[in-house]
Amino acid sequence: MPQTIHFISIGGSAMHNLALALHQQGYIITGSDDEIYDPSRSRLQKHGLLPSEMGWFPEKIHAGLSSVIVGMHARKDNPELVKAQELGLPIFSYPEFLYQRSQQKQRVVIAGSHGKTTITAIILHALQFHGRDFDYLVGEQIEGFETMAKLTPTAPVIIIEGDEYASSPIDSRPKFLHYQPHIALISGIAWDHVNIYPTWESYVKQFEQLAEAMPKAGILIFDESDNMLDIIGQKERTDITKIPYLAHPSKLINGQTYLLTKQGGQVPVLLFGEYNMKNIRGAMVVCDRIGITEDQFYEAIQSFKPVAKRLEKIASKANSPTTNRVLLRDFAHSPAKVEATTDSVKKQFPNQKLAAIAELHSFSSLTKTFLSEYQDALNAADIAVVYFNAHTRPYLDSTDPISVNDVINAFGRADLHVFTQADELADFLILERNNADIFLFMGSGEFGGLNVQELSQKLL
Template sequence: MPQTIHFISIGGSAMHNLALALQQQGYLITGSDDEIYEPSRTRLQQHGLLPDEMGWFPEKVHADLHAVILGMHAREDNPELLEAQKLGLTIYSYPEFLYQQSQQKQRVVIAGSHGKTTITSIILHVLKYHNRAFDYLIGEEISGFDTMAKLTTDAPIIIIEGDEYASSPIDSRPKFLHYQPHIALISGIAWDHVNIYSTWENYVDQFESLAEAMPKAGILAFDESDDMLDVIGQKERPDITKIPYEAHPNEIVNGQTYLLTKQGAKIATLLFGEYNMKNIAGAMTVCDRIGITEEQFYAAIRSFKPVALRLEKIAQKTLPGLKSRLIFRDFAHSPAKVEASTEAVKRQYPGQRLMAIVELHTLSSLTKTFLSEYQNTLKSADQAIVYFDTHTGHYLDSTAPISSQDVIDAFSYANLHVFTEKGKLQDYILQLRDTADLFLFMSSGTFGGLNFNYLSDELL
């Protein structure tokens, strides 16, 4: 008889994908949540896993369950969690369960403050391109993959995007510490979640713990240009192989980036920017250790498409007698990433006029004490705009909410324009559309629900 697993907070990004993967394995899956958004709702519905009604129902938790998987969206006093604890059931966070399911596999974990989704995606793309058998967990939808998780009994390796945030409401340990990776990559460290890790030192400690907890004969790859990672990578662990990497050699010709190989070949890539060259080098380092040759890697990387909202070109048009007008969206929200993305676009298209538009969306970025971290991050832009929504939960939750003047003072950008209303932001951008060739929208949010299809049409 199939084993039954119950998900508390089944609608989460990783949670619902894990539920689908386990259903494909033959498990019976039940689940609850108090709110489920797209695309989770449609996916769960298509597979018969969408709860009949929203809310928490202790009667769904019973002694016949094989296990309960607890998502971060739940609280410690969740009625279903309390019932599971009362019955003495086995309760896992999803990283704990994933480890249980992959103990007989080679485990590769990609960690870091930035780049981990792109690095993981590149590795998955290369493995799929060469028809390798593998399992995976990734935090975003990516081209060529129907789900964000895959678990099988026969794949010899699993590639996991691992983050440093709490595993569950009852387990504050970082998720990536549960995986015990044979190979770990740390892409970079940029402190940008002060609500979770109140100090830089506390944040860095999580990555030190990952490096220190690796099993004997493990492999640790790291970006050697990151000062803090270089310190972590050089710490004494004679039983660990440490592999530093740096940005892949490249050149830009007429807005096209080419990877320069050791043999003198030039490989066209759809990625660009210093961070992405590091992401390619990191992925290549891992692929080398799991049996992918350089030749195989380069054959696959040509067709790799950027992950959605990672310096993604969402619209382009060339007008007669004019340079191309391009619109980019990027998930950049931390100060380091805002600076890097702005520099990357400007470097890719030298001589063209860049308008950079940033949304302050995270709780950290909306807090006065953190705002100064953005100083000079937009210096590569020809024009700069900052938007923040004073009606979001993060803004209302901030203990030191920011003002427009705070933003102007912090960014130290001459003639910076700041908006708190979506309509005024859109009107201003459209008024100035003929003063820029490149439009870069950077946010982990949606600019208050800005209609990018309409905006793109108008800008082009």
């Protein structure tokens, strides 16, 4: 008799993918949510797992359930959660459940404030390229994989993108602390999520706990150029192996990035920029530890395509006999990411004018006390633009909302252009069309519903 598992808040990004993965393994899956958007909605509907109506229904919770998995979108007083507690059912956050089902596997966790999705995706690509059997959980849909999660009884290793967000409404511990990884990579630490970690110290502490909680004989891989990670890496743990890494040596030739190998070879890749060279090196170190040789890695990395919204080329068009006008999209939303991405793109196109457009969308970015972290973040841009929407939930929830002048002062550029209306932003960029060659959109939001693909036709 197959086990029945109920998902409270099944529409979440990781939640719906885990539900699909378990459904594919033969489990009976039920679920509830009060709102589900695409792509979650379409995927759940395709497999017959979309709830027939939105809302919370305590009658769905019964003694016949083998377990209940609760997502962060639910509240502590969620009626289904309360009913499950009253019945004494096994209740898990999805990281807890994932650990329970992977105790016999080698667990590899990729953590850090930036780069973890790309690093995880590179590792998955290399494993799949060489026909290895593996399970995984990754935060974004990546090319070549139908779902963002796979959980089987047979795979010997599981690759998990681990984040520092709280695990569930009844478990405030960061998700990555549940996994107890045999191999952990921390890509870098840059303060974020101030609504959860109000101080730099409280944020860093989560990563220290991840390193300290590793089992004996574990392997900790970390970015040696990150000062805070270097401190974590030097902490006394004689029972684990510590492997620092730096950016992979590379060379830019006529706009094409090549990895430089120890043997003097040049390997073409579709990624560029200092951070991506770090991502490649970090992934390479992990792959070496799970049975992918250096030659095999170089063979696989050549066909790896950037993850969606990670320096993704939206459109391009010949601007002159020697240059292209290019529109790029990147998920960069924290100060360190915005600065690194802007710098990388300017170095990639050193002789072309760069218009960098950053959206302030997260709770942290829309908070006055955090805004100063963006000082100099757009300095590499020839035209610097910031957009924020005063009608988004993070802005409305902020106890100390920002103003246009606050943004100009924080970024430290008197010539910064700041917009709060999407149509005004679009009009400005169209007017600047002939003053820029590269348009870089950065942020975790949607620029107030701006159709970037449609806008690209007018800009190019």
